[in-house]
Amino acid sequence: MRDSQQILDAWDIYSDEHTDLDGWPHDDHAYGIRASQRDADTLTAFEPVRHGARHLLATAETQLTRLPKNTVQGRWVYQLGVLRDALDQLNELHEEWLATRDALPATAQPGTPAYDDPLAEYHAEAWSYLNTWATHGKALREINTAASKTPSPLTPIPGHAPARQSTARK
Template sequence: MESEAILAAWDAYSDKHTDADGWPYDEVTYGWRMVQRDAETWRAFQPVRTCARQLLSTAAVQLQHINAGDIAPHWASHLRELTQALERLEALRSEHDKVREARRTSEPVSQEAFVDSLAERNEEAWSHLDTWAAKGRTLLDIHAVALKAPVRWIRAAPAPTAAAVRRAARRG
Protein backbone atom coordinates (compact mmCIF):
# COMPACT_ATOMS: atom_id res chain seq x y z
CA MET A 1 0.00 0.00 0.00
CA GLU A 2 1.11 3.51 -0.71
CA SER A 3 0.39 4.64 2.85
CA GLU A 4 2.69 1.94 4.20
CA ALA A 5 5.49 3.18 1.91
CA ILE A 6 4.90 6.75 3.09
CA LEU A 7 5.05 5.65 6.73
CA ALA A 8 8.20 3.58 6.13
CA ALA A 9 9.87 6.57 4.45
CA TRP A 10 8.84 8.78 7.35
CA ASP A 11 10.18 6.31 9.92
CA ALA A 12 13.50 6.14 8.07
CA TYR A 13 13.70 9.95 7.88
CA SER A 14 12.71 10.37 11.52
CA ASP A 15 15.26 7.78 12.71
CA LYS A 16 18.02 9.54 10.80
CA HIS A 17 17.09 13.11 11.79
CA THR A 18 16.33 12.77 15.50
CA ASP A 19 18.44 12.11 18.56
CA ALA A 20 18.11 9.10 20.87
CA ASP A 21 15.23 10.78 22.72
CA GLY A 22 13.32 11.46 19.48
CA TRP A 23 14.05 15.20 19.32
CA PRO A 24 14.75 16.50 15.78
CA TYR A 25 18.20 17.91 15.05
CA ASP A 26 16.62 20.63 12.89
CA GLU A 27 13.05 21.37 14.00
CA VAL A 28 12.18 23.53 10.98
CA THR A 29 13.29 20.98 8.38
CA TYR A 30 11.73 18.17 10.39
CA GLY A 31 8.46 20.11 10.59
CA TRP A 32 8.42 20.70 6.82
CA ARG A 33 9.09 17.02 6.21
CA MET A 34 6.18 16.17 8.53
CA VAL A 35 3.91 18.52 6.53
CA GLN A 36 5.03 16.71 3.37
CA ARG A 37 4.30 13.30 4.96
CA ASP A 38 0.83 14.42 6.01
CA ALA A 39 0.03 15.79 2.53
CA GLU A 40 1.26 12.61 0.82
CA THR A 41 -0.81 10.47 3.17
CA TRP A 42 -3.94 12.58 2.54
CA ARG A 43 -3.44 12.26 -1.24
CA ALA A 44 -2.84 8.50 -0.99
CA PHE A 45 -6.18 8.06 0.79
CA GLN A 46 -8.26 10.00 -1.73
CA PRO A 47 -8.97 7.08 -4.11
CA VAL A 48 -10.21 5.07 -1.10
CA ARG A 49 -12.15 7.98 0.39
CA THR A 50 -14.50 8.19 -2.57
CA CYS A 51 -15.77 4.66 -1.95
CA ALA A 52 -14.89 4.19 1.75
CA ARG A 53 -18.50 4.45 2.96
CA GLN A 54 -19.57 1.78 0.48
CA LEU A 55 -16.64 -0.46 1.44
CA LEU A 56 -17.60 -0.21 5.10
CA SER A 57 -21.26 -0.94 4.36
CA THR A 58 -20.39 -3.93 2.21
CA ALA A 59 -18.09 -5.33 4.89
CA ALA A 60 -20.78 -4.88 7.56
CA VAL A 61 -23.31 -6.80 5.46
CA GLN A 62 -20.77 -9.50 4.61
CA LEU A 63 -19.92 -9.88 8.28
CA GLN A 64 -23.57 -10.70 9.02
CA HIS A 65 -23.47 -13.61 6.58
CA ILE A 66 -20.20 -15.20 7.64
CA ASN A 67 -20.31 -18.12 10.04
CA ALA A 68 -19.40 -16.99 13.56
CA GLY A 69 -16.45 -19.39 13.69
CA ASP A 70 -14.89 -17.75 10.63
CA ILE A 71 -15.02 -14.22 12.03
CA ALA A 72 -11.83 -12.77 13.50
CA PRO A 73 -12.53 -11.27 16.93
CA HIS A 74 -11.19 -7.83 15.97
CA TRP A 75 -13.19 -7.33 12.76
CA ALA A 76 -16.22 -5.63 14.32
CA SER A 77 -14.10 -3.24 16.38
CA HIS A 78 -11.93 -2.45 13.34
CA LEU A 79 -15.04 -1.61 11.32
CA ARG A 80 -16.19 0.74 14.09
CA GLU A 81 -12.76 2.40 14.24
CA LEU A 82 -12.64 2.77 10.45
CA THR A 83 -16.11 4.29 10.45
CA GLN A 84 -15.19 6.78 13.17
CA ALA A 85 -11.95 7.67 11.37
CA LEU A 86 -13.83 8.20 8.11
CA GLU A 87 -16.38 10.44 9.81
CA ARG A 88 -13.58 12.59 11.24
CA LEU A 89 -11.80 12.71 7.87
CA GLU A 90 -15.02 13.81 6.19
CA ALA A 91 -15.48 16.53 8.83
CA LEU A 92 -11.91 17.77 8.31
CA ARG A 93 -12.44 17.81 4.57
CA SER A 94 -15.67 19.76 4.98
CA GLU A 95 -14.00 22.30 7.27
CA HIS A 96 -11.21 22.87 4.77
CA ASP A 97 -13.71 23.10 1.91
CA LYS A 98 -15.23 26.10 3.71
CA VAL A 99 -11.82 27.81 3.81
CA ARG A 100 -11.30 27.04 0.13
CA GLU A 101 -14.74 28.40 -0.73
CA ALA A 102 -14.11 31.54 1.32
CA ARG A 103 -10.99 32.07 -0.74
CA ARG A 104 -13.13 32.15 -3.90
CA THR A 105 -15.96 34.29 -2.57
CA SER A 106 -16.34 37.61 -0.79
CA GLU A 107 -14.16 36.73 2.21
CA PRO A 108 -10.71 36.57 0.67
CA VAL A 109 -8.34 34.22 2.42
CA SER A 110 -4.64 34.85 1.99
CA GLN A 111 -2.42 32.26 0.37
CA GLU A 112 -0.65 31.81 3.70
CA ALA A 113 -3.93 31.21 5.57
CA PHE A 114 -5.03 28.75 2.91
CA VAL A 115 -1.77 26.79 3.06
CA ASP A 116 -1.89 26.83 6.86
CA SER A 117 -5.46 25.50 6.75
CA LEU A 118 -4.42 22.74 4.39
CA ALA A 119 -1.44 21.78 6.55
CA GLU A 120 -3.61 21.85 9.67
CA ARG A 121 -6.23 19.61 8.05
CA ASN A 122 -3.58 17.13 6.97
CA GLU A 123 -1.94 17.15 10.40
CA GLU A 124 -5.26 16.58 12.17
CA ALA A 125 -6.10 13.83 9.67
CA TRP A 126 -2.86 11.95 10.28
CA SER A 127 -4.08 9.68 13.09
CA HIS A 128 -7.32 8.89 11.24
CA LEU A 129 -5.43 8.13 8.04
CA ASP A 130 -3.10 5.94 10.09
CA THR A 131 -6.16 4.05 11.35
CA TRP A 132 -7.11 3.35 7.74
CA ALA A 133 -3.55 2.31 6.90
CA ALA A 134 -3.32 0.00 9.89
CA LYS A 135 -6.84 -1.47 9.91
CA GLY A 136 -8.13 -1.05 6.37
CA ARG A 137 -6.87 -4.53 5.54
CA THR A 138 -9.81 -5.78 7.62
CA LEU A 139 -12.13 -4.89 4.72
CA LEU A 140 -10.17 -7.17 2.41
CA ASP A 141 -10.00 -9.95 5.01
CA ILE A 142 -13.78 -9.88 5.53
CA HIS A 143 -14.35 -9.89 1.79
CA ALA A 144 -12.00 -12.85 1.26
CA VAL A 145 -13.81 -14.92 3.90
CA ALA A 146 -17.23 -13.85 2.59
CA LEU A 147 -16.30 -15.07 -0.89
CA LYS A 148 -15.46 -18.51 0.51
CA ALA A 149 -18.51 -18.74 2.76
CA PRO A 150 -21.28 -21.04 1.60
CA VAL A 151 -24.24 -19.27 0.11
CA ARG A 152 -27.22 -19.26 2.42
CA TRP A 153 -30.42 -19.88 0.59
CA ILE A 154 -33.31 -17.76 1.63
CA ARG A 155 -36.65 -19.46 1.27
CA ALA A 156 -39.33 -17.32 -0.23
CA ALA A 157 -42.41 -16.91 1.87
CA PRO A 158 -45.29 -18.94 0.46
CA ALA A 159 -47.88 -16.98 -1.47
CA PRO A 160 -50.90 -16.12 0.67
CA THR A 161 -54.00 -18.21 0.11
CA ALA A 162 -57.12 -16.66 -1.34
CA ALA A 163 -58.84 -16.93 2.06
CA ALA A 164 -55.97 -15.03 3.75
CA VAL A 165 -56.19 -12.28 1.12
CA ARG A 166 -59.98 -11.94 1.71
CA ARG A 167 -59.48 -11.78 5.52
CA ALA A 168 -56.81 -9.07 5.13
CA ALA A 169 -59.07 -7.09 2.77
CA ARG A 170 -61.94 -7.18 5.32
CA ARG A 171 -59.62 -5.89 8.10
CA GLY A 172 -58.07 -3.25 5.92
Protein backbone atom coordinates in the same frame (compact mmCIF):
# COMPACT_ATOMS: atom_id res chain seq x y z
CA MET B 1 -4.49 2.04 1.53
CA ARG B 2 -1.27 0.38 0.44
CA ASP B 3 0.05 3.77 -0.66
CA SER B 4 -0.78 5.17 2.77
CA GLN B 5 1.09 2.30 4.42
CA GLN B 6 4.11 2.90 2.19
CA ILE B 7 4.05 6.59 3.12
CA LEU B 8 3.87 5.64 6.80
CA ASP B 9 6.74 3.17 6.43
CA ALA B 10 8.87 5.81 4.67
CA TRP B 11 8.03 8.28 7.44
CA ASP B 12 9.10 5.79 10.11
CA ILE B 13 12.46 5.37 8.38
CA TYR B 14 12.89 9.13 8.02
CA SER B 15 11.88 9.75 11.61
CA ASP B 16 14.27 7.09 12.94
CA GLU B 17 17.15 8.63 10.98
CA HIS B 18 16.39 12.26 11.86
CA THR B 19 15.64 12.09 15.57
CA ASP B 20 17.72 11.42 18.63
CA LEU B 21 17.21 8.46 20.95
CA ASP B 22 14.47 10.35 22.80
CA GLY B 23 12.58 11.05 19.55
CA TRP B 24 13.51 14.74 19.29
CA PRO B 25 14.24 15.94 15.74
CA HIS B 26 17.80 16.95 14.90
CA ASP B 27 16.40 19.81 12.79
CA ASP B 28 12.91 20.96 13.81
CA HIS B 29 12.32 22.93 10.63
CA ALA B 30 13.32 20.14 8.20
CA TYR B 31 11.42 17.58 10.27
CA GLY B 32 8.31 19.78 10.22
CA ILE B 33 8.51 20.21 6.45
CA ARG B 34 8.87 16.45 5.99
CA ALA B 35 5.95 15.77 8.36
CA SER B 36 3.83 18.25 6.41
CA GLN B 37 4.71 16.46 3.17
CA ARG B 38 3.82 13.11 4.77
CA ASP B 39 0.44 14.50 5.80
CA ALA B 40 -0.29 15.87 2.32
CA ASP B 41 0.85 12.68 0.57
CA THR B 42 -1.24 10.50 2.88
CA LEU B 43 -4.36 12.57 2.27
CA THR B 44 -3.77 12.46 -1.49
CA ALA B 45 -3.33 8.67 -1.38
CA PHE B 46 -6.55 8.26 0.60
CA GLU B 47 -8.70 10.59 -1.50
CA PRO B 48 -9.77 7.94 -4.07
CA VAL B 49 -10.80 5.64 -1.21
CA ARG B 50 -12.64 8.32 0.78
CA HIS B 51 -15.45 8.65 -1.75
CA GLY B 52 -16.25 4.92 -1.65
CA ALA B 53 -15.28 4.26 1.96
CA ARG B 54 -18.86 4.17 3.29
CA HIS B 55 -19.72 1.55 0.70
CA LEU B 56 -16.62 -0.47 1.61
CA LEU B 57 -17.58 -0.38 5.28
CA ALA B 58 -21.21 -1.33 4.57
CA THR B 59 -20.11 -4.20 2.36
CA ALA B 60 -17.72 -5.51 5.03
CA GLU B 61 -20.41 -5.24 7.70
CA THR B 62 -22.84 -7.19 5.52
CA GLN B 63 -20.19 -9.80 4.77
CA LEU B 64 -19.50 -10.19 8.49
CA THR B 65 -23.14 -11.04 9.20
CA ARG B 66 -22.99 -13.82 6.61
CA LEU B 67 -19.74 -15.43 7.74
CA PRO B 68 -19.79 -18.53 9.91
CA LYS B 69 -19.02 -17.44 13.48
CA ASN B 70 -15.90 -19.63 13.64
CA THR B 71 -14.31 -17.70 10.75
CA VAL B 72 -14.84 -14.21 12.18
CA GLN B 73 -11.87 -12.50 13.82
CA GLY B 74 -12.96 -10.72 17.00
CA ARG B 75 -11.00 -7.60 16.07
CA TRP B 76 -12.90 -7.07 12.80
CA VAL B 77 -15.99 -5.53 14.40
CA TYR B 78 -13.77 -3.22 16.44
CA GLN B 79 -11.70 -2.28 13.39
CA LEU B 80 -14.77 -1.48 11.31
CA GLY B 81 -15.99 0.80 14.10
CA VAL B 82 -12.61 2.55 14.29
CA LEU B 83 -12.59 2.99 10.50
CA ARG B 84 -16.13 4.40 10.53
CA ASP B 85 -15.23 6.89 13.29
CA ALA B 86 -12.06 7.94 11.44
CA LEU B 87 -14.02 8.41 8.22
CA ASP B 88 -16.57 10.57 10.03
CA GLN B 89 -13.75 12.74 11.36
CA LEU B 90 -12.08 12.94 7.94
CA ASN B 91 -15.32 14.02 6.32
CA GLU B 92 -15.88 16.65 9.02
CA LEU B 93 -12.34 17.98 8.60
CA HIS B 94 -12.79 18.05 4.82
CA GLU B 95 -15.95 20.14 5.17
CA GLU B 96 -14.13 22.47 7.57
CA TRP B 97 -11.27 22.84 5.09
CA LEU B 98 -13.69 23.67 2.27
CA ALA B 99 -15.32 26.35 4.44
CA THR B 100 -11.91 27.73 5.42
CA ARG B 101 -10.72 27.73 1.82
CA ASP B 102 -13.86 29.48 0.64
CA ALA B 103 -13.40 32.16 3.33
CA LEU B 104 -9.80 32.94 2.35
CA PRO B 105 -9.15 36.27 0.66
CA ALA B 106 -8.81 36.26 -3.13
CA THR B 107 -5.06 36.83 -2.76
CA ALA B 108 -4.69 33.53 -0.91
CA GLN B 109 -3.67 31.19 -3.71
CA PRO B 110 -1.80 27.88 -3.58
CA GLY B 111 1.86 28.65 -3.00
CA THR B 112 1.17 31.55 -0.66
CA PRO B 113 1.37 31.26 3.14
CA ALA B 114 -2.21 32.54 3.44
CA TYR B 115 -3.38 29.43 1.58
CA ASP B 116 -0.67 26.88 2.34
CA ASP B 117 -0.67 27.35 6.13
CA PRO B 118 -4.37 26.50 6.64
CA LEU B 119 -4.02 23.66 4.14
CA ALA B 120 -1.05 22.25 6.07
CA GLU B 121 -3.09 22.53 9.27
CA TYR B 122 -5.92 20.57 7.63
CA HIS B 123 -3.47 17.90 6.49
CA ALA B 124 -1.94 17.68 9.98
CA GLU B 125 -5.34 17.34 11.65
CA ALA B 126 -6.38 14.63 9.18
CA TRP B 127 -3.19 12.60 9.48
CA SER B 128 -4.06 10.58 12.58
CA TYR B 129 -7.37 9.50 11.01
CA LEU B 130 -5.59 8.62 7.78
CA ASN B 131 -3.10 6.63 9.83
CA THR B 132 -6.05 4.76 11.33
CA TRP B 133 -7.15 3.79 7.82
CA ALA B 134 -3.61 2.71 6.91
CA THR B 135 -3.39 0.63 10.08
CA HIS B 136 -6.87 -0.92 10.24
CA GLY B 137 -7.92 -0.81 6.58
CA LYS B 138 -6.52 -4.29 6.03
CA ALA B 139 -9.54 -5.61 7.93
CA LEU B 140 -11.70 -4.78 4.90
CA ARG B 141 -9.51 -6.99 2.73
CA GLU B 142 -9.44 -9.77 5.33
CA ILE B 143 -13.23 -9.78 5.67
CA ASN B 144 -13.65 -9.83 1.90
CA THR B 145 -11.19 -12.71 1.59
CA ALA B 146 -13.01 -14.69 4.29
CA ALA B 147 -16.35 -13.99 2.59
CA SER B 148 -15.04 -15.11 -0.80
CA LYS B 149 -13.84 -18.41 0.73
CA THR B 150 -17.17 -19.11 2.43
CA PRO B 151 -19.50 -21.14 0.26
CA SER B 152 -22.87 -19.64 -0.49
CA PRO B 153 -25.86 -21.45 1.03
CA LEU B 154 -27.14 -21.69 -2.54
CA THR B 155 -24.05 -23.59 -3.73
CA PRO B 156 -24.69 -27.36 -3.91
CA ILE B 157 -22.45 -29.51 -1.73
CA PRO B 158 -20.02 -31.53 -3.91
CA GLY B 159 -21.17 -35.13 -4.32
CA HIS B 160 -24.80 -34.33 -3.55
CA ALA B 161 -27.04 -33.91 -6.54
CA PRO B 162 -29.87 -31.45 -6.06
CA ALA B 163 -33.28 -33.02 -5.65
CA ARG B 164 -35.15 -33.19 -8.94
CA GLN B 165 -38.75 -32.30 -9.19
CA SER B 166 -40.95 -34.82 -10.85
CA THR B 167 -42.23 -33.64 -14.19
CA ALA B 168 -44.47 -36.66 -14.76
CA ARG B 169 -48.19 -35.92 -15.06
CA LYS B 170 -50.70 -37.90 -13.16
